[in-house]
Amino acid sequence: MKGKITAPPGSLRKLYEELSLEERICEYCGRPIRRNIDLYQGRLYHHGCLLSAKERRYRCLGCGAWLSWLELGEAEVLGRRVRSCPICGGRVKEVKRR
Ligand SMILES: [Zn+2]
Numbered sequence: 001m002k003g004k005i006t007a008p009p010g011s012l013r014k015l016y017e018e019l020s021l022e023e024r025i026c027e028y029c030g031r032p033i034r035r036n037i038d039l040y041q042g043r044l045y046h047h048g049c050l051l052s053a054k055e056r057r058y059r060c061l062g063c064g065a066w067l068s069w070l071e072l073g074e075a076e077v078l079g080r081r082v083r084s085c086p087i088c089g090g091r092v093k094e095v096k097r098r
């Protein structure tokens, strides 16, 4: 895993040149990014995936914080990556909206 990827605003196109397709993996859906690349906090996303991620809402079962998918922390439990609250480290539950 490489360090954080940075690109000045407006230079996302450069990422296509600098990174191979295997390195351009969307953090949200896990698929390679062939087009509509976007960057958020040093992580790569499809532009559409980034919008979806921002829309998803989670509630922390520990401290009650409301979080978007992008704000979730990550913990490793029994070798599995699980999403957790970045504030208290508690479990989070997705809140479905209609
Ligand atoms: Zn994606």
Ligand SMILES: [Zn+2]
Residues within 6 Å of the ligand: 060, 061, 062, 063, 064, 065, 085, 086, 087, 088, 089, 090
């Ligand atoms: Zn919490």
